[in-house]
Amino acid sequence: MDSVHLPALQVVVPLLTAPIVAVLRDARLSWLAAVVTSVMTFVVSVYIVQHVLAGAVLSYQMGGWAAPYGIELRVDSLNALMLLVVSGASTLALLAGRQSLTLQIGEERLPLFMAAWLLALAGLVGILVSGDAFNIFVFMEISSLASYILISGGPDRRALPSVFKYLIAGTLGATFYLIGVGMVYMMTGTLNIADMEARLAGVGDTNVVFVAAGFITIGLALKAAIYPMHAWMPNAYTFAPNIVTAFIAACSTKVALYVLLRMDFFVFQKNLVDHESQFTYLLMPLALLGIVFGSVAAVFERNIKRILAFSSVAQIGYILLGASLISVSGFTAAVLHLFNHALAKSALFLAVAAMGLYFARLRLQVLRGAGRKMPWTFAAFVVAGLSLIGVPGTAGFVSKWALISAALESNLVVPLLVLILGSSLLAIVYIGRIVEHLWFGDATDKAVQIGEAPSWMLAMVWLAVAANIWFGLDSSLPMALAQQSAIDLLRQLP
Amino acid sequence: MSQILNLSHYWVFVLLLMIGFYAVLTRTNLVKKLLGLAIFQSAVFLLFISMGKIDGGTAPIILNDDWSQTFSSPLPQVLILTAIVVGISTLALGLAIVVRIKEAYGRIDDIDASSSEN
Numbered sequence: 001m002d003s004v005h006l007p008a009l010q011v012v013v014p015l016l017t018a019p020i021v022a023v024l025r026d027a028r029l030s031w032l033a034a035v036v037t038s039v040m041t042f043v044v045s046v047y048i049v050q051h052v053l054a055g056a057v058l059s060y061q062m063g064g065w066a067a068p069y070g071i072e073l074r075v076d077s078l079n080a081l082m083l084l085v086v087s088g089a090s091t092l093a094l095l096a097g098r099q100s101l102t103l104q105i106g107e108e109r110l111p112l113f114m115a116a117w118l119l120a121l122a123g124l125v126g127i128l129v130s131g132d133a134f135n136i137f138v139f140m141e142i143s144s145l146a147s148y149i150l151i152s153g154g155p156d157r158r159a160l161p162s163v164f165k166y167l168i169a170g171t172l173g174a175t176f177y178l179i180g181v182g183m184v185y186m187m188t189g190t191l192n193i194a195d196m197e198a199r200l201a202g203v204g205d206t207n208v209v210f211v212a213a214g215f216i217t218i219g220l221a222l223k224a225a226i227y228p229m230h231a232w233m234p235n236a237y238t239f240a241p242n243i244v245t246a247f248i249a250a251c252s253t254k255v256a257l258y259v260l261l262r263m264d265f266f267v268f269q270k271n272l273v274d275h276e277s278q279f280t281y282l283l284m285p286l287a288l289l290g291i292v293f294g295s296v297a298a299v300f301e302r303n304i305k306r307i308l309a310f311s312s313v314a315q316i317g318y319i320l321l322g323a324s325l326i327s328v329s330g331f332t333a334a335v336l337h338l339f340n341h342a343l344a345k346s347a348l349f350l351a352v353a354a355m356g357l358y359f360a361r362l363r364l365q366v367l368r369g370a371g372r373k374m375p376w377t378f379a380a381f382v383v384a385g386l387s388l389i390g391v392p393g394t395a396g397f398v399s400k401w402a403l404i405s406a407a408l409e410s411n412l413v414v415p416l417l418v419l420i421l422g423s424s425l426l427a428i429v430y431i432g433r434i435v436e437h438l439w440f441g442d443a444t445d446k447a448v449q450i451g452e453a454p455s456w457m458l459a460m461v462w463l464a465v466a467a468n469i470w471f472g473l474d475s476s477l478p479m480a481l482a483q484q485s486a487i488d489l490l491r492q493l494p
Numbered sequence: 495m496s497q498i499l500n501l502s503h504y505w506v507f508v509l510l511l512m513i514g515f516y517a518v519l520t521r522t523n524l525v526k527k528l529l530g531l532a533i534f535q536s537a538v539f540l541l542f543i544s545m546g547k548i549d550g551g552t553a554p555i556i557l558n559d560d561w562s563q564t565f566s567s568p569l570p571q572v573l574i575l576t577a578i579v580v581g582i583s584t585l586a587l588g589l590a591i592v593v594r595i596k597e598a599y600g601r602i603d604d605i606d607a608s609s610s611e612n
Contacts, residue, residue, distance in 0.1 A: 138576055152591060157598040161599075161605045161606060164591050164592070167584070168531060168588075171531055172518065172534070175534060182545065182570075185545075185570075
């Protein structure tokens, strides 16, 4: 297969199918079309990963206009891995989600909803493949607008104020990013990220570039839900339709985090004197606070989706912590955790969606005893939970281990180790609380009547869990890509 | 003084940005919040447009192969055309959500999806 067009195909396939799906009238057909499109997107990203693993950096010139004048799509190890995460999470969630979507969205609304889903997917992969800072902004808005629609489709009326809050936070974040890009454009006259990096070297360390870096970092931190800018996130995850949560939680904040890492490490790190201090004095403290706050908040929540959402705040802290160590091992750990956390959260939220087929509200009190009635779903939840905690044999262990090894090389060994291990203990507590209620609690009246989840959905949940175990035992694929991306982005380090 | 006047478009940008940001943060009425957001975005459009303007520069149209004229940069304007479309879509979607909030809650003021009872 000709590899030249792969980066463009990655975006074009879901983007072009979305309007076709929107005019379909049959709910089942629209779901099928979305699944097929998502699978095709996934296949394209598998091809891309194959090429990138062979050492290629895929570059595609939109319309044949050479970069830096034309828009360049550029895929290296970091975005190749992220593409796999995004298209994989979308495919799994869609495959597993027909009953859940029909239940929560309704047959008539499903075609339009699936079109919004494909637009969100197209926007997210668009951010990843694009090598142009302004193009990233446009794709960011496409994916955000589509995600607002997806989240507001939730059956609970509280989804609406939550999504409004997300819209305000998301737009502020994207606009801050745009201000920063505008300032860099003023100084360099280019929007191509690689070109930007080269030309900034000529501009030197000016106040404008400094302020631009600040705007871009804060704007993207808001979109990535980095503590304390996470306020929009727990409600948006909780009240979204269950299947949407499985998709969004696995990838949307991580894609914003990807742009943050790409801009800060690739564009600014080399060109700003003492740029490390941004990580040492701002992002690392925020990451640590996020780890502590997210884990503690998760322990005290009563809704299973909110517990997992606050756990995401903590996990984003881990990723940011790894990156802000500014070492190759730290960055590798960050990228690995990005991948592994997406695997774990995707599996967890899919298991929750399976329970959501029987329970409209997902409070722990309501779910008491449900685990005994649907043992396979519950077992999948527990295994994915172990991966979230970081038990050996699961994917979560690989990245936690990498993170701890990176922390051992830093000059803050003791506090970092205490925090990482402490919050892993807290993760045992909050996953343990869920297990306690679902398995050991006295069954409620409702829980007595239910049975196991539909077998097809169960198979998909277990597929996600199998991925957690597979990449826990053989992490060579994410490890190779993560190491290569660390070397690419930190190439100026000795 | 002349320094400040020369940079007047930046001052307008900062002022509009802060007015919009203040409205977004402090208003409890959802429509007013959205209007603040629109002002906030317009400030950024102004920043982009003004950076492409050169004193005495005209529209970048080459007539009769005459390259001697001074042209303003068209690129920021094209970028902002896209950003304006994005801004309109965001505003439209935001207003649509406000309509649904009104239907669901009967008001559009001071709404919070409080988590306590969940």
